[in-house]
Structure formats: structure tokens, C-alpha cells
Amino acid sequence: MLQKTIRNIAIIAHVDHGKTTLVDGMLKATDAFREGQQVQERVLDSNDQERERGITILSKNISIEYRGVKINVIDTPGHADFGGEVERVLKMADGALLLVDAAEGPMPQTRFVLRHAIAAHLQVMIVINKIDRDGANPENALNQSLDLMMDLGATDEQLEFAMEHVVYASAVNGYARLAPDDGNMDMYPLLDMIVDEMPAPDVDLDGPLAMQCVTIDHSDYVGRIGIGRIYSGTIHDGDDILVVKNDGSRTMARVKQLFTFDYLGRKECDHAEAGDIAAVVGIDRTDIGDVYTDPENPVELEPIEIDPPTLSIVFEASTSPLVGRDGDIVGGRQLKERLMQERENNVTMRIEELPDKTGVEVAGRGILHLSVLMEAMRREGFEFQVGRPRVLFKKEHGQVLEPVENAVVECNPEFSGKVIEVFGNAGGTMTNMETGTTQTHLEFSIPTRGIMGLKSRIMNVTHGDAVFYHTFAEYGPYAGEIGARQNGAMISMSTEKAVAYALGTLQDRGTLFIAPGDECYEGMLVGERSRPGDMTVNVARSKNLGNQRSSTADIAVQLTPPKVFSLEEALEYIMDDELVEVTPHFIRMRKRLLTEVERRKWAVQHGKVAKLNG
Template identity: 80%
Template sequence: MRVDNLRNIAIIAHVDHGKTTMVDKLLRATDAFRANQQVEDRVLDSNDQERERGITILAKNISIEYKDVKINVIDTPGHADFGGEVERVLRMADGALLLVDAFEGPMPQTRFVLRHAIDTGLKIMIVINKIDRPGANPEKAYNDCLDLMADLGATDDQLEFAMEHVVYASAMNGFARLDPNDGNMDMYPLLDMIIDDMPAPEVDENAPLAMQCVTIDHSNFVGRIGIGRVYSGTIHQGDQILVVKNDGSSATATVKQLFTFDYLGRTECQEVGAGDIAAVVGIDRTDIGDVYTDPENPVELEPIEIDPPTLSIVFEASTSPLVGRDGDIVGARQLKERLFNEAENNVTMKIEELEDKSGVEVSGRGILHLSVLMESMRREGFEFQVGRPRVLFKKDENGNKMEPVEQAVVECPDEYSGKVVEVFGTSGGIMTSMDTSGIVTHLEFKIPTRGIMGLKNRIMNVTHGEGVFYHTFLEYGPYAGEIGNRQNGAMISMTTEKAVAYALGTLQERGQLFVEPGTECYEGMIVGERSKAGDMVVNIARTKNLGNQRSSTSDISVQLVPPRTFSLEEALEYIADDELVEITPKNIRLRKRLLNATDRKKAAVRAGQVNK
């Protein structure tokens, strides 16, 4: 039976192609807000980090109503590091809007999210966004989308549907058109196409209940809330249901509260029918993949499988001499508790305590995925330290070592393309395609995840800031051998004091500084990068010896170059194996694992790096 008054659609796209802005405009077009209501742009990016970074991290559910049809809209993350969210939530949809920038066309993460939509069997409608952007080429972007769908193994039905259903839009200016030049200035052509042509849910309302939890929400008042689609039957408030876990175990539970999505909020209701998306309260410790079904006639659904993590980082309690200055949660026990709580809510992360109890290993889908967790923790008042990200290797059937391989794309002015190819060559990358037909050169590479670390800064340097760099996980491939690490040595503080301008003035001639006058430093902290290989221990508190002669003012003033500052991701990509990133609510510091210079020399001797 078709539920004609319901549509479930997901919006998928590469980062920054306009998904969340498009949802804003659909909400406005369907009168979701009062006439005088003050509404922020990108209303769905409710998380602080989402607004600051300009990306969607968590999938969001909303619903809009148009021509008496309820449209459940799922806004998905565009970044491959949050792909675990995409894989799960697409199960709730019957169709997807593929948003593509009319200037950039399909990008690496378009491939990533589109592959999941095709594998899930969704009908895909192409929306060419930003058609009013200078240099936009909507026709090429549309053809590239069809080529990409064919390349990813789309069925004939999916390709036919995409060919016949294309909309040209500018989410920023709030219009959608069936032809780029037809002059329409509202969103109704897109909404009409969703209502008329997107498939309605095909369900059996009389079959036993079957619902699968794909997203977990948490409330301090009622605990975990399981969100998912009702595939068959009807779920009622007060129902006694059977909860079947991914491992096959099961237990009964009572539905205490039931909600459906209503514009930006949720509405409590007594029952939710097949085809709709519901939020269920009352299932203790419910988890991703749990199936809610009828105890008398249980229904089996496919378990949710998620791509494995590719990177791991060890979290440790901070051993810095400045520990406790910025944050108020510094203990190893609290750190462990916080990380194991994260494991309950974040199914895409694998969190395990090390055998020697010295720290907790957190595995995720990429540096951004892991750094979002670190940023959340530092905002909560935690102080901790982390080591260099390690790639997770695995073995194939023949026992050969395999490592994660990424697809990387660089777009840059033609004169810098040679330098970009050279940088990738030294990092284990292999060029797979080069297109010089547009305004900029488009280069694609396959490169081990190990080679990606620290690559963005090098690309920005050789392209003089004009390059655009994206990468996404592609597959596990054969181990690519040794890849060169950081070439330059570090400047390491020898004392625990504040940095002094006079000392920094002499040091900046030897390399690039990471600190400024007045910065609290400690022994073993990395204060700069040398222009040569090999580490150098420096005195950042050295002052000028005063003689009995007068000195002119010009002799006293020191001209300092502004120091290089690191974001959390840049710091994680920068450090070497024997270094750590110290993370506090106010500071990100780089340091050596062994703070004392003598201890570092002894360790080097033991490792056979230095002759006795």
C-alpha cells in the first residue's frame, strides 16, 4: 500500500555545496516560520562547531508540509569523516536530492555520499545549485553527475529517473527552476517535483511492527531516544515491544513516549504508522541497529554495517607542567569515563583502553572526525594530551599488509600544477587524472592516508594559497612502503618560563616561531620549526645583557614576524612520532613526549639512532 500523503527524502552533497541553506529555504517556502519570527541562517546547524566550521556533523530530521503532503527531510553530513551518519540515515529515505555546485561539479565527497544512496536503492533527483555563481556551468555539472552515477553502478531505473528529474537552483537566493533561464524566483518547482515524482513509501500497515533505530538522541530527562523509520505495522504509545540487538540478543520494553517530526520540532503522538519516521522513548540503552518489533510475530531486518575506522589516536591524561591552569577536568579516570560515554552515542568510533592502562585508543574515520570529539571535550573543560594519528592496517586473505587509500583532488592555477604533482610524488601519491580544460587545472590522485597528513599546508604553500584540496576514503590497498616524514627539526624550549621578545628575535632567524612574547612555555615544549633537519634546544627567556653605555631606542626594539598558529587538525597532522599535542580549553600546545633533553638523548641511544 502506498502512503500518498508522505514522502521521505534525504539531501546529499559534498561539503559546502548548499544542503543546509537549501533546507532553510524549503522551510521558509512552506511557511514554517511566523512572518515576524527572527530566524538564523542555516537553522539546522544547531551545534556550535557546525556553525563555526560551516559543515554539518550530525544528520538532522525535520518535516515540512506542502499541498497536504508531509515531507520528512533528512539533512546529511557532506564530509566523508562523518560518513557513518550518512550510511545509517539513508535507510529512512525513499529518494534523495543530490545537490551539486554548478561551478565545481561533483567533488570527491559527492562520490562518497552518492555511492551510499545508489547502494541503498534510492531514486535520485539532481539539483544543480549556485547557478548564479560566476563561472557556473550547470549543463556540464549535470552531465558529470550522470557520468558519476553510471561510474558508481547506478541501475537503469536510477539513471532514467535522474535524467528526467533535474532542477536548477540558487539556495542562497531562494529559487528553483526547471530551466536555468526561466526566471522563476521561488522554491515551488522543486517542491512540486518532490510531491509529484518522488516515490511514496510502499508499506504493509497490517503486518507485524518493524522499526529500526538509525540515530540516537539523548535527553537528560528521559535518557536515550531511538529514531528510525517504521517499515511495517503501527507503533503505539504504551506498546509492549521486542528489541532485537545487532548481535541477535533480544529483550522486551515498553514505549513510554512517541514523537513524530513536525517542521523543526517534535510532536508527541499516540501512534505512528508504517512509512513515517518516529522517535521512541523508553527503551533502556537502545543502540544503533536495534530492531523494534512485535513480540508475538518478530520481524527480521538487515543489521546495520558501517565502514571500519581508518585512523586511531591515543588519549592520555596531561603530564604538562602547566596542567590544571586552563581546565578543571584533568584526571585519567574522568577522561576514560568521558570517552566511554562517547562510545555509547557514537557508533562510528571504536574506543578501547590500552593494555597498560596508560591511555585510551580512539579510532575514527579521519582527523576531522577525531578532532571534533577533542574540540567538544576541551569546551567541556577537559585537559589531555594526544599522540600522532596512526593509520589502521589490516591483512588480506593472503596475509599481505593493506592500508587505507584516499582519493585526493586539487584544483589550482595551471602554473602551480607541476609543484602539486611533485608534492604528491614525495608523499606516495599517484596521479590518476588531469584536466586543464577549465579556468583551473583539475588534478586527481590516489594516495595512502599516511601521506595525506600534513599535505594540506604544503599544497597551500606551493599554490600560494590559490589551491583547493579535498580528499575522501576510497579503499584499502596494498602497503605503499615507507613515506617521508617531516623534513624540518623542531625548536624545543629548555626552560619553564615566559617567552621574551629579545630571545625570539634571535631565534626567528633560524626558522619559524610558534609562540609570541609573554607566552607561557615549559621545558620540552615545541616553540618553533627549524629551517634545517634535526631538533634544537633553545632558550626562549634569554634577555640582553645590559652594559654601562646608553643604547638608542632602535637598538632596543625587536621586529618579530607573527607566529604560526595551529588549528587542532593542523597540530595533529604536524607532530612526529615522539611528539604530543597538549589540548586545554584555552590552548593547543606542541611538546615532546619526553620533556627532559637528557631523557630524549638516552631514548635515542636506546633506539639506535645515535652512536654512543
């Protein structure tokens, strides 16, 4: 039976193609905001990092009322590191809006999200966005989108639906059109097409209750909140329900509160019917994939599988000589408590304390996935240190397997040879190459180990003229040793502030990471040498003063601006014997063993030949 008063629609797209802006336009068109209300742009990107990075990190649900129909809109992440969100929330949808930039066409991560939508048998409606931008070619973007759907195995029915249901939009200007130049200046053609053409939920209103939890929210007051779609029956506030876990175990629970989505918020209600999306309070330790069903007539639903984490990082309490100067929260106990709280909220991460209690291991889907957590913690006032990201291997039939990624680079044809060389040195294999007059499209298969630090090398050899994306593909055979960072580090030999005179003499020997006046400590990485082998340096050395003056004495030292690392770049840069120190305002890199004596002892004990002085 079709629930004709509800539509469940996911919006999927590549990063920065305008998903969240399009939702803003739909909300304004349906009078979601009261007259005169001050509304920030991209209202769904409520997280500070989402607004700064320009990406969606967490999936969110809103609902819109239009022509008597409730449209549940699911805003999904476009970045592969947050694929755990994408896979699950698509289970709540019956159709999807594929949003494509009219100038860029489908981009590599459009492929990642669209593959999941097609596999979930969703009907896909294509929205060609940014038709007003310079270089826009809506017809070409549409053809590329249809070709991509074909490549990803879309059925004839899905392709036919997509060809017949196309909307051309400028989300930032608030209009949607059935033809690029029809002159319409509002969003109603898009809303009309969703209501008239997108499939309504096909459900059994009178059957036994069946609801599956696909997203977890958390409240300090009521604990975990299970959010999911109701597939059959009706759920009431106060109902006693059966909870079936992914492993088949069963427990009874009582619904203490029930909510549905209402524009930008949630509305408490006494019941919710099949086809709608609801939030349930009262299920102890509820988890992704839990099925809430009728105890007398239980319904079985397919368990939800999430791609496993591919990288792990160990969080430790900071042991830096400067600890406590910048952050308020520095203790190991507080760090552990914060990460265990994250385990409650973030089911796509695996968070476990190390057996020796020295730190907490956090496993996620990629560098960005892990760095978003670190960035959130440093903004909360935490100081901590983390080691080099470690790839998670697994064994099958006695063979060691490692995660393999599909990487895509688009660059100027003159740089393609250098890009291929960089990938070859990192263990990558080219799988496709398409050369145009202005751009070369390169595709590679490369172990996740080889991806770390690759972006900066690609940007260097292409002079910043490259677009680089990568997505997890599969677990493949271990690819052997992959070359690590070639150049050695400059390591501070003392705990003092850096002096311009000392830096002036050091910049001829490599690239500096610090500026005059920066606080440094013994064991801190202050630069990179232009040759292999680490080198301890004195960053506080000043000029000897005498009673003689020379003609050049008063000429100021000319320093090149230091290289500044983002959190992701620092994590990709460090080696196994190094750490990243994270504080609210600083990101520093350091050796795990701070003194040169300790490093020499370690090298002797482990049979290493350490060229600590170049």
C-alpha cells in the same frame, strides 16, 4: 501499498553547496516559523562547530507539511569523515535531492555521498543551486552531474528520472525554478516536484511491525533513543516488541515513549505507521541496526554495516607544567567519564580504555572526525593531551593491510609537477590527470599514513592556490615506510615567557610558533628548524645591558608573525615522540619527555642517534 501522505527525502551534496540553506528556504515557504519569529540562518546547523566550519557534522531530521503531505527531510553530512552518518540515514529515504553548485559543479565529496545514494537505489532529483552567483553555468553543472551518476553506476531508470526532474535554485534568496530564467521567486516549484514526482514509501500497513534503528540520540533522563524508519505495520506507545540485534541475539522491550518529527522538533504520539520516521524511548542499550519487530511474527531486515574506523588517537590527562591554568576539568577520571559518555552517543567511534589505564583510545574515520570531538571537549573546559594519530592496520590471510584513500587536487597547471612530487614522497600514486586552461585535476591513490600533514605541504608548493580533498577507498597492501617530517623542531629549554630579543635571533634559523609574551615550558615546541635534527633553544634570552650605547640599540626587533596551528594541523604535524596539549584557549605542541636529559636517556636505551642540539 504506497503511503501517499508521506515522502522521505535525503539532501546530499558536497560541503558548502547549500544543503542546509535550502532546508531553511523550504521551512520558510511552508510557514514553519510563526510571524515575527527571529530565526538564525542555517537552522539545522545547531552545533557551534557546524556554524563556524560551515559544514554539517550530524545528520538531522525535520518534517514539512505541504499540500496535505508530510515531507520528512534528512539533512546529511557532506564530509567523508562523517560517512558513518551518511550510510545509515540514507536507509530512511526513498528519494534524494542532489544539490550541486552551479559554478563549481559536482565536487569530489559529491561523489562520496552520491555513490551511497545510488547503491541504496534511491531516485535522485537534481537541484542546481546558486544560479545567481558569478560564473554560474547551470547547464554545464547539470551535464557534469549526469556524467557523475553514470560513472558511479546509476541504473537507466535512475538516470532517466534525474534528467527529467531538475530544479534550478538560489537557496540563499529563497527561490526555485523549473528553468534558470523563468522569473519565479518562491520555493514552491521544488516542493511541488517533491510531492508530485518523488516516490512515496512502498510499505505494508497491515503487516507485522518492522522498524530499524539507524541513528541514536541520548538523553540524561531516558537514556538512548532509537530513531529509524518503520517498514511495515504500526508501532504504539506501550507496545511490547522484540529487539533483534545485528549479531542475531533477541530481547524483549516495552515502548515507553514514541515520537515523530514535526517541523524542527519532535511530537509525542500514541502510534506511528509504516513509512514514517519515529523515535522510540525504552529500548535498553539499543544500537545501530537493531530491528524492532512483532514478537509473534518477527520480520528480518538486513543488518547495517558501517565502514570501520581508520585512525586512532590516545587521550591522556595533561602532564603539562601549565596544567590547570586555562581549563576547569583536568583529571584523568573526568576525561574517561566524558569519553565513555561519548561512546553512548557516537556509534561511529570506537572508544576503549587502554589496558594499563594510562589513557583512552578513540578511533574514528579521519582527523576531522576526531578533532570535532576534541574541539567540543575543550569548549566544555577540558584540558588534556593527545598523541600522534595512528593508522589502524588489519590482517587478512597473513597479509598486513592498511587504509588507502582517494585524493583529489585541483590547482593551477604551473604547480601540478610540484603537487605530483609531494604525493610521490608521501607514497601516493597518480591515477588520473586532466589539464584545462586554468585548472589541472589530479587524482591519487595514497595510504592514509601519507595523508597526514599533506595538506599544508600542498598549500605551500601551490602558494595556497589548490583545492584538496580525500575520501576513504579501501584497505590495501601495506605500502612500506613513508617519509616523515624532514625538519627538526626548536624545543624550549626553560619554563619562562618568550622574549622578543631571543625570538629575533631564532627566526633566522627556522619558523617560529610563538610570539613575545607567550608562556613556554621546558620541552615545548616553539618552532621548526630549517634543517633536520631537533634543537633546544632559550626563548627568554635577553640582551646584555652595559653602560655603552650603540647607534642600533634602540631599533625594535622585527619579528615575522608566528605560524599558528589549528587543531587538525597540529595533529598532522607532530611525530611519534610528541604530543598536542589541548586547553580551552591554547593548542600547544610538546615533546613526550620534557627534559633534554630524559630524551637523551631514551635515545641511548633505544639505540637511537638523537641530534638534540642540531
